[in-house]
Amino acid sequence: MSKNHTPELHGTAPLTFEGDLAAQMVEDLDNYVTRAIEIAAEKRETLWNRDYSSHTAYTESVEPNRQRFRKQIGCYDERLPIDAISYLGTTKTSAHIAKGENYTVSRVRWQVFDEVDGEGLLLEPNDNTLVVAQIIALPDADWTPEMIAGVTDELPPNAQFARHLASAGCRVVIPLLINREDTYSGNPKIGAFTNQPHREFIYRMAYQLGRHIIGYEVQKVLSLVDWMSFFHEPIGVMGYGEGGLIAYHSAAADTRIQATVVSGYFQSREEVWREPIYRNVWGLTHEFGDAEIASLIVPRSLIVEASRGPEVIGPPPRRDGRGGAAPGQLVSPPIKSVETEFNHARTVYQELGCEDNIHLICPEDRLPGSTETLTTFLTSLGVENARVDKNQPLTSDTTESYDYDARHQRQFMQLINLTQRFLREAATRRQEFFWNKTDTSSLEKWEETCADAKTYFWDEVIGRCPPPDVPANPRTRLIYDEPKWKGYEVVLDVWKDVFAYGILLLPNDLEPGEQRPVVVCQHGLEGRPQDTADPKIQSVYHFYAAQLADRGFITYAPQNPYIGQDAFRVIQRKANPIKWSLFSLIIRQHERTLDWLAELPYVDEDRIGFYGLSYGGKTAMRVPAVLEKYACSICSADFNEWIVKNATFDSRYSYMFTGEYEMFEFDLGNTFNYAEMAGLIAPRPFMVERGHDDGVAPDEWVAHEFATVRRLYVRLGIADKTEIEFFDGGHQINSDKTFQFLHKHLNWPQP
Numbered sequence: 001m002s003k004n005h006t007p008e009l010h011g012t013a014p015l016t017f018e019g020d021l022a023a024q025m026v027e028d029l030d031n032y033v034t035r036a037i038e039i040a041a042e043k044r045e046t047l048w049n050r051d052y053s054s055h056t057a058y059t060e061s062v063e064p065n066r067q068r069f070r071k072q073i074g075c076y077d078e079r080l081p082i083d084a085i086s087y088l089g090t091t092k093t094s095a096h097i098a099k100g101e102n103y104t105v106s107r108v109r110w111q112v113f114d115e116v117d118g119e120g121l122l123l124e125p126n127d128n129t130l131v132v133a134q135i136i137a138l139p140d141a142d143w144t145p146e147m148i149a150g151v152t153d154e155l156p157p158n159a160q161f162a163r164h165l166a167s168a169g170c171r172v173v174i175p176l177l178i179n180r181e182d183t184y185s186g187n188p189k190i191g192a193f194t195n196q197p198h199r200e201f202i203y204r205m206a207y208q209l210g211r212h213i214i215g216y217e218v219q220k221v222l223s224l225v226d227w228m229s230f231f232h233e234p235i236g237v238m239g240y241g242e243g244g245l246i247a248y249h250s251a252a253a254d255t256r257i258q259a260t261v262v263s264g265y266f267q268s269r270e271e272v273w274r275e276p277i278y279r280n281v282w283g284l285t286h287e288f289g290d291a292e293i294a295s296l297i298v299p300r301s302l303i304v305e306a307s308r309g310p311e312v313i314g315p316p317p318r319r320d321g322r323g324g325a326a327p328g329q330l331v332s333p334p335i336k337s338v339e340t341e342f343n344h345a346r347t348v349y350q351e352l353g354c355e356d357n358i359h360l361i362c363p364e365d366r367l368p369g370s371t372e373t374l375t376t377f378l379t380s381l382g383v384e385n386a387r388v389d390k391n392q393p394l395t396s397d398t399t400e401s402y403d404y405d406a407r408h409q410r411q412f413m414q415l416i417n418l419t420q421r422f423l424r425e426a427a428t429r430r431q432e433f434f435w436n437k438t439d440t441s442s443l444e445k446w447e448e449t450c451a452d453a454k455t456y457f458w459d460e461v462i463g464r465c466p467p468p469d470v471p472a473n474p475r476t477r478l479i480y481d482e483p484k485w486k487g488y489e490v491v492l493d494v495w496k497d498v499f500a501y502g503i504l505l506l507p508n509d510l511e512p513g514e515q516r517p518v519v520v521c522q523h524g525l526e527g528r529p530q531d532t533a534d535p536k537i538q539s540v541y542h543f544y545a546a547q548l549a550d551r552g553f554i555t556y557a558p559q560n561p562y563i564g565q566d567a568f569r570v571i572q573r574k575a576n577p578i579k580w581s582l583f584s585l586i587i588r589q590h591e592r593t594l595d596w597l598a599e600l601p602y603v604d605e606d607r608i609g610f611y612g613l614s615y616g617g618k619t620a621m622r623v624p625a626v627l628e629k630y631a632c633s634i635c636s637a638d639f640n641e642w643i644v645k646n647a648t649f650d651s652r653y654s655y656m657f658t659g660e661y662e663m664f665e666f667d668l669g670n671t672f673n674y675a676e677m678a679g680l681i682a683p684r685p686f687m688v689e690r691g692h693d694d695g696v697a698p699d700e701w702v703a704h705e706f707a708t709v710r711r712l713y714v715r716l717g718i719a720d721k722t723e724i725e726f727f728d729g730g731h732q733i734n735s736d737k738t739f740q741f742l743h744k745h746l747n748w749p750q751p
Contacts, residue, residue: 008476008488009504015475015491021501022528026561026568028498029585033574036465037270040286040578047287048295052351055299059255066296069288070253072281074206074215075222077113082227085110085122085173093400098151100394102126103166105149107402108173110223115418118220119411120175121145123166132169133381134228134235136221136250137162138177138243140264140310141199144404145174148240148369150394157390161238161369167392168378171233175220176411177242178202178213180276182316182325183405184412187649192657195322197315198408199242199278202415204656205647209422210667213278214249216415221250225257234258234381240368241265241310241330245279252296259301259380263368264309266290267333268341273573276312276328282666283463283579294345299354301380302345305373306338308366326661327566335362416649423647426669434676440715443683454680457672458587458626461665463580468494468592476504480533484508485549487533490556492592500589502558503529505549510602517607517746518554518597520590520630521545524614524637526565529557540637540732541613547735548742551751554603558593560586562615572662581665583622594629606631607746613637613733614696625680632745633681634738635674636689637731640697641705643669653697675708678722682712685721685745689738691729699726721745 008014017024051061070076088107089095098105100123108122125131139148139162146152149172150163166172178198185201186193194201202213221237228235236259239247244265251260269289272279294302309332315325342360349358357380363370371388378386434453439445458464472492480487485507492500510516521532521544531537532545533555545555561582562568572582598605609632612620617638624630646663648654655663678686686709690702706724713722725737743750 007478009474012474012476015477015489017475017491021489021491022559022563023567025499025501025559026564026571029561030567030571030574032495032498033571033578033580033585036580037285037574037578041270041289044287044289044292048292050295050348050351055352055354058298058352062296065287066253069293069296072283073218073249073253074211075218075253076215077211077219079219079223079226080111080113082111082223083230085224085227088119093402094398097398098149098394098396100163100167101392102169105151105394105397110227112220112223113418115421116216116220116414118175118223119407120173121149121151121162123149123162123172123174125166125169125171128171130169131171131231131233132383133171133378134231134233135162135165135170135172136224136235136237136247137165137172137174138221138237138239138247139174140241140243141177141179142310143240143243145176149174151396156367158365159367159369161240161374163394164369164374164388164390165238165378168374168383168386168388170378171228173224175217175224176407177217177246178412178415179408180312182322184409186322186657190650190652192652193320193322194324194657195316195318196325197276197278198412200276200315200325201656202412202419203278203280204661204664205416205419205423205649207280207282207664207666208643208647209419209426209669211419211422212281213415214245214281216418217246218250218253221246222254225250225254229256236260236377236381238377239263239265240307248290248293251300251302252293255300257300259303259377260297261303261305261373261377263305263373264307265333266304266341267337269577272577273570274328275330276315277326277573277661280573280576282576285577286579289344290341291344291348294358295348298348299352299357301357303359303361303373303376303380304338304342305368305370306333306335306360306362307368307370308332324657324659324661419647420649423644423669426643427673429670430673430676433671434679438679440712443716443718446683446716450680453676454626457677457680461668461671462587462622462626463575463584465580465584465588466495468588470494470496472592472596474596479503480505482535482546485546492596494589494592500558500592501529502556502593503533503545505533505545505555505557506602507549507552507554509552515602515604516552516554517609517748518556518603519545519548519742519746520593520608520610521548521555521557522560522610522612522616522619523557524612524616526563527616528563529559532557542733542735544611544733544735548739551739551743551748553742553746553748556593556597558590560615560619569662576666582662583619586619587623587626590623591627594627598629605629607748609742609746610634611636611738611742614731621674621677624684625677630684632685632687632742634687634689634741636733636738637691637694637696639674639688639690639702639705641701642674644701645697653695653701674705675712678709679712683716683718683721685741687722687738687741688724689734690724690726691732691734692726693728693730695731
């Protein structure tokens with residue numbers, strides 16, 4: 001090729017974009033995902049196969065959707081059997097705390113899992129032969145059971161809906177929900193504290209392990225349904241705010257619940273990404289809006305109460321070293337949004353001929369538990385001549401003070417301990433999911449038996465977004481002219497109004513007709529291609545793309561979208577509910593880049609390697625696992641026991657205590673740790689670069705995880721294709737053994 005100064009590469013158009021290309025790329029990706037949210041809502045119906053021929057046929061036809069829903073909210077673990085619930089009293093405090101005219105209020109608990117009990121209140125009629133219905137009543141997360149039972153007076157009497165249902169003759173249990181404070185969100189044993197709401201703190205560790213704070217609390221409700229099923233009276237659930245979410249999801253998950261009231265929650269969910277992150281559910285709006293969740297309740301009764309929902313401006317404020325919480329707000333569901341979603345839900349009831357089983361009620365005072373709502377609820381449960389008297393008094397039965405904080409801490413820590421057990425079991429689950437299903441007897445058998453896992457990884461863990469759908473239309477411009485190479489900015493179209501951007505370094509001594517290997521050099525968090533390519537920039541990258549170009553490699557430094565502080569994290573938040581992640585987009589950008597590189601006459605498409613630092617190392621584990629055009633991969637300053645790093649409560653290395661709230665990938669812990677991702681890269685060469693002083697993780701975590709990789713390559717008879725280098729340094733490119741690795745496996749002579 002010519003050694004003259006040319007404004008663009010031969011065969012490409014001039015690049016005329018001005019300004020910050022990285023910021024523009026991130027903005028375009030954000031807009032693309034926003035459009036995809038709208039498209040997902042339009043396409044949901046294709047995921048359903050409803051049979052309206054009868055109520056039974058309909059319920060059976062949506063069962064696959066129900067099972068997927070349960071998996072998405074982390075509600076699939078087997079509960080302990082239950083035939084009774086326990087009164088909760090001590091030598092100092094009585095279990096029975098108040099009395100109404102015809103019922104008694106008691107503190108109770110019930111078993112759910114080995115480590116987990118439910119706790120709350122039981123409002124039980126004095127004469128059990130007169131029970132008209134059984135209700136699980138769920139307050140908002142920031143309300144105590146005592147508030148909706150009327151034991152305390154923080155709420156207006158009209159909003160004490162559990163008390164009014166008990167007065168009407170119902171057996172009522174009120175579970176405690178985990179609240180939005182941050183009192184216990186941290187681990188004092190290691191001096192780690194955050195301002196994450198308690199719900200977010202549980203969400204983070206549970207999400208990585210295929211569970212969810214939503215699923216945990218639904219399980220507490222369903223355990224009560226197990227108990228109530230021993231009696232003959234009908235079972236209903238009613239909830240407000242976060243309790244409305246849990247009640248609603250419980251009814252969708254379990255057909256034994258015969259009637260449901262959801263108050264202060266129901267609406268369109270297309271902007272769930274604006275809500276607190278503990279409402280983030282992987283793939284939710286891909287298949288389920290609130291109307292579709294309602295269709296899992298059909299033909300059973302559903303009452304939507306358009307009360308004023310909880311208002312939360314954000315997580316607890318940063319203070320005293322507490323930080324790291326994800327942004328997110330709760331606003332009261334707009335009436336128009338409630339009505340639109342309700343009308344969508346009603347169409348399914350109409351199709352099945354049971355329109356009388358769905359109701360929309362708008363209380364004048366906007367408080368939950370209006371007389372109309374409760375009367376309709378009781379009638380839906382078969383209570384004849386249902387009547388609600390909100391004037392019946394409640395008398396306290398005890399004068400002892402109660403430690404509400406201790407109860408909440410107990411419930412909170414039980415969920416942490418359960419999740420930490422799931423973390424300890426995760427390696428066994430990965431063994432069953434991946435290693436037991438693969439065959440190391442030959443390279444052919446290995447690749448054949450990994451095929452399904454690779455598909456699952458892309459579809460169910462990363463999320464597969466549409467492939468590029470426009471021509472690449474490459475535009476380039478010369479930005480570097482060094483003694484041994486020239487550098488070009490490159491822009492490639494991926495989708496309409498979305499591009500990939502990077503810097504290509506071409507050695508000056510390329511001969512006509514010669515084809516050379518390429519090393520794709522990936523920056524880390526908040527990085528730019530210039531960090532790897534510009535010899536004038538002194539950083540942890542040590543301009544390694546430029547160093548490799550000096551050695552005769554063609555190098556390409558892509559711009560990945562993890563830049564702009566929360567800008568890229570918002571993309572992740574938007575993407576998760578439609579079953580995408582940030583890496584869904586990154587993979588397609590790399591796919592377009594690889595295809596373009598392969599078309600260049602001086603590139604050997606069979607010798608394109610990947611080398612990434614930090615978040616680029618995170619990329620090195622995920623992108624080559626999916627895109628087989630990468631001939632080898634080097635993970636620098638990132639490889640470690642990734643599942644522990646994300647989910648452990650007992651180490652300051654954990655993302656549980658940091659602001660990187662986008663790190664958590666749903667159910668990754670039970671499917672793919674870094675060793676399994678390396679297994680998807682095998683039999684291609686794979687290397688880890690690790691500085692002893694790198695704060696990402698301790699050496700022991702890195703060595704432990706790499707041992708599994710090493711064993712795999714040995715069993716496949718390709719031990720020479722995997723290496724790890726430990727060096728005396730920190731979070732940086734070292735380039736000693738890694739450069740030798742690239743020369744060897746990309747078949748390019750050492751200088």
